[in-house]
Amino acid sequence: AQSVAQPEDQVNVAEGNPLTVKCTYSVSGNPYLFWYVQYPNRGLQFLLKYITGDNLVKGSYGFEAEFNKSQTSFHLKKPSALVSDSALYFCAVRDSNRDDKIIFGKGTRLHILP
């Protein structure tokens, strides 16, 4: 069965430092991977996705993510954090062998400290 894990409930980073939000997945086929961000009292917004090709994917607001097939990971990164990056981040996975569900992780709350 497909699954996705975000091992950290919360990540604290000082402004200006690099940030990483971790995500690991399990699928039977090829993974289609997504990152979304949620600001307070808002719906989710798409950040970036990996379907195929380059392992390093660039997305909105300076975020990028690295697909690592051997470690079944898709960690979200940013070289220099901003206070405005503070939000709830969700990783999601779809299995190429299944034509239905996308599974979301439980979310990681990112706090950027001024």
Next chain:
Amino acid sequence: NAGVTQTPKFQVLKTGQSMTLQCAQDMNHNSMYWYRQDPGMGLRLIYYSASEGTTDKGEVPNGYNVSRLNKREFSLRLESAAPSQTSVYFCASGKGFVDEQFFGPGTRLTVL
């Protein structure tokens, strides 16, 4: 271009009451989804519709029904609300299987 809209934004129900959450998208997307978001649980898929005229169960369908009225609209109905259905409900739409989803602003539902 409004994207995905949801009504109502807030609702309080008593146990046993029924209601319908409305969702509409103006992006000509084929797929539409209903999720619920609970603290510590992430987003869980209730029902989805891969195309007009089709609906399928997601991870937590019990207590809910859906209707894909046309390509634009996808409604979620609670026939007899229970306190366990207190949650924030999100509707989303997407072009296809490998495409990102676009989310509505959510409906905060409380069942007393």
